[in-house]
Amino acid sequence: MDKPGDNRILHLMTQTSDILIVGGGLNGPVLALALAQTGHSVTVVDALPQDTRAAANFDGRGYALALASQRMLAQIGLWNALAEHAQPMNEIKVTDGQVGQGPSPFFLHFDHSEIETGPMGYMVEDRYLRRALLSALEKNENITVLNERRVVAQTTSLDHVEVTLDTGDTLQARLLIGADGRRSGTAQRAGIKRTGWDYNQTALVCAIEHELPHQGIAHQFFMPAGPLAILPLTGNRASIVWSEHSQTAQDIQALDDAGYLNALRPRFGDFLGDIKLAGDRFTYPLGLTVANSFVAQRIALVGDAAHGMHPIAGQGLNAGLRDVAALAEVVTEATRRGEDLGSPLVLDRYQQWRRFDTATLVAATDVFNKLFSNNNPLLRLGRDLGMGLVNAMPGVRRNFMREAAGLTGDLPKLLRGQEI
Template identity: 50%
Template sequence: MSNGRGFDADVILSGGGLVGQTLALALDQAGVSVIVIDASKPADTLAPAFDGRAFAIAFASYRMWRALGMGDELDQVAQPIEQIMVTDGRLGAAARKGGASLLHLHFDRSELHDHDEPLGLMLEARHVRMALDNAVKARPSIKMIQPMSVSAIERDPAGVTATLADGGKYRAPLLVGADGRRSFVRPAMGIRTIGWDYPVTAIVATIQHEKPHDAVAHEFFLPNGPFAILPLKGERSNIVWAEPRAAADALLKMPEADFLAELRLRFGDFLGALKLEGPRFGYPLSLQLAERMIDQRVALAGDSAHGIHPLAGQGLNLGLKDCAALAECVADGMGLGLDAGDVSILERYQRWRRFDNVTMALGMEFFDKLFSNDITPLRAARGLGLAAVNAVGPARRFFMKYAGGGAGDLPKLLRGESLAA
């Protein structure tokens, strides 16, 4: 698709992280010209110690990355999730048995007979960043400008001009803010947020263990917050461990032997001896929702539009859904002769994504409040709730399909289809 007169590209992306690069690849595949402005240095973001997280990627999100040409590289490092155990536990009690509490929820991939995909795939952040970087470099039509940030935005009825920190200017019919929770684009456009900080920090670390994890992901709801054991390639797992801020700070500073002793109280011994692999990371948690995802010639995607509780690992998946929907809306609109920032394109995008994002954010908030306490009546009610859902096959299968991103009106990329004309 050709650029209009006076435009440097069809779309300018502010932010070239996981969501920004995915969106750039999707737009480029559809023939939409893209300029990406990103403040980070590749040498920093691609360093192994930059990001200790691992992502639970829904099978629909993984389909998109495959459709965008990243499958061969990611398949080498992705760990399929075959089962998920969700348990309401107390310190040490459930973990010692590997999630064998009577009041639990068990998801098993073998129950989903309509597709041959796993429940999800675990991918270490460093591998995802490298695969995205390689995929973008393989498409020279994507113009990456980094390290550089957008310092001013001017709009008129025909387009938007982004002024960069070095004084450079670029103009396009559409600007997308994919610049994270601390977005420059969102407040510059007068888009407010609602939300709050959680009084907890998520401790993230990679653990080596003696016994195989058998591709099972565990989520324990402990009184202080969720504790997840997520399988990685080999005899390794990524832990996401929520604790009150002060306790988390102390745990992050502890000598390794003391940290492992505390970890075993929660992790248990069902995977044998434990050992830390690499550093520990701490991520303060918060909820942040933009009041809208669009404005005149501007759209938000990913964490700039919605930052949610990491419970169930859906945050990045929501951002990837944004990418698939926005790229399809732009491609379809431009195919009809509209420019990329036309209001009908942006309104379609917001209608497609807003409800799902808000529903997921509030759903995670509800589950966190329900499970992260030790109140006896609530413990009894939620335990029975888990057991009830676990006993009803159709309910279990619905939750598995929803968590895998396979429910609802899916964009083409999330169905594994290319946007190439």
């Protein structure tokens, strides 16, 4: 494995492993750890330098991990390094309203005490999650990580897949995993098409410090231009994911920090006292994109390479980790039965497991965004009354909480906190 600061070029000629993962973000390394834990040899190809991934400074980014995702990270040995930096999400409050007018009197309030499973999830900063992943990868003898390498070609045959790197070296494996994002080169080279559309919305992402304690409460405030998520971090800090029409977002991002805060304050309100920026500011264009197939010959896609959705429910990373858990289980069980882990029969099990769940989640986020990101008075009345009705029905409310915690559906073993 390349060490931090080591820029040597490795001349590999041809290296062979059971599984090759393209993409060193989050889903790829988690999958590598899950597969290595069950005895598979794994190679991860990452386009970025390792020291970029390992940066210790706080840049404002954080992730909302559902309870099921936290259980998975614990099962593959990551949670001990993350627990002290993780902020439990004990409550979620969902409201509707307009800028400067405050929230509607109708709302949804989820309290973790109603489902008796602990917090509904945890907020973890990007820097801690990435460093925990890098450390675990480095210590695992079944995993080889190639940093600053790009795949430029791939070919598949009946019994293996081969990729060519930008160094000219080649790698062989029995299965190739694309964990390389919404513009997945792995999917493109395999001829997998995508379906989707642009929302003409952009997410403004930052972190803030605030005067008053957040009490572990996550807020989702729906406004006509898009939702504002206020997600608790450790201390008196919160992660902000703020959706606006793309041109408005571009104009806001171009402001200096003072102007940016002046745009945020009437949307945020004063319930946490005065606020100031902590870390960097980012923007992400929002759209829906789903691969028409999650598999091809000796190839499987996970995470954003398979599906990218609106962050309205904070399910992007959690959906990717569901892919990872399902694929790790399917591949491991196939190996134990003596099957070819890259065969069409094996990969079809993965696709069948994840395809319907993903389609349902993508459709739900799309509908919710269209329903809430508008100022139609009839739709506003209907959704406000709907939230009030759900909030008044404990059984229905608990079902929504279990969904938010990632505890519903046909869960892979890792998401239940069990060994494969």
